[in-house]
Amino acid sequence: MTGRAAEPEVIWARPERAGRGPKPAYSRNDIAAAAVRIADADGIDAVSMRRVAGELGCGTMSLYNYVPRKEDLYELMVDAVSAEYDLSAPSGDWRADLLDVARQARALMHRHPWMPRLMSPVYGFSPNALRYLEHCMACLEPVDLPAGTKMELIASLTGVVTFYVANEIASAERTRSLPWSEEQEQGMRIAYLVSRISTGEYPHLAAAFAESTGPVDLEAAFERALGRALDGFVTD
Structure with a gap:
């Protein structure tokens, strides 16, 4: 038996x-x-x-x-x-409060670079995870949205941070493994990209790169990504 x-x-x-x-x-x-x-x-x-x-x-x-x-x-x-989150009482400015949580999450994942690999709803109901969710829901109290939509917003914001940090960590690890400098690597890739764009086969990309004003400000890009995640649910 x-x-x-x-x-x-x-x-x-x-x-x-x-x-x-x-x-x-x-x-x-x-x-x-x-x-x-x-x-x-x-x-x-x-x-x-x-x-x-x-x-x-x-x-x-x-x-x-x-x-x-x-x-x-x-x-x-x-x-x-x-448990490392500083979940102070919400200020009443839901957007500022959630942005603060998102920035803390990014810093936490950089302190513990293995975290993005374990970010899963499966581990979302431990004592400190519940404390985190309760705080985020309290931050969203002024927002007129169904509770389920608020949970989706929190999940979406967490997803943006996790994806962004995972890319940052992977990029840093790749840079450390290069047999030459990061500047040399970027120069090589940009030269190849320019050679391909110059063929005329990629007119839309050529137009996009022509509008480029220089290197991407990664901090500003992160903040824009967070803002767009919030705007997808609530527009002030």
Whole structure:
């Protein structure tokens, strides 16, 4: 007779340590902090139950008493860094408040470059994630929109930040791996682009580049992206 599959259960619904026995030697906060240290230093792919157990000084199998699955470990990590938000009381200016949260999110993801890979609705209902969502909904209280649309707005804004930061991180990593300077790389690519545009095969691109006033201001582009995400739901 085959055994029954384990019942699905979120990590937050479980006691700090499964089963009976002595007082737990480690808290979830201890485990999350160890995993975050590893990911910050060596990337998310370096995070394993064995590596975290080694960081804590316990056996790998012992760690499973606290964290049954690796996905649970990831959820603990996302929740731990989500505690870094400064979620002060809303000012009443919903747009300014949400822009502040978005800028904090960008800074948080740069402090923890593995975060964009773990950004998922699956991990969206941990204690600190709920605190974040509650704050964003409070910021949107002055806006006359259905609650569901407000949740979509928050998700859209988070998506813009995550996508933007993921590209920034990937670009920085690629730059570090170049066998020559970033300026040389850009010069090479611009020269190739100009050679292709000059063929006359891309008139629309040629017109667009002709209007270019110089290098893109990435900070300004980020702010415009945030503003457009908000404008897609509410126009002042």
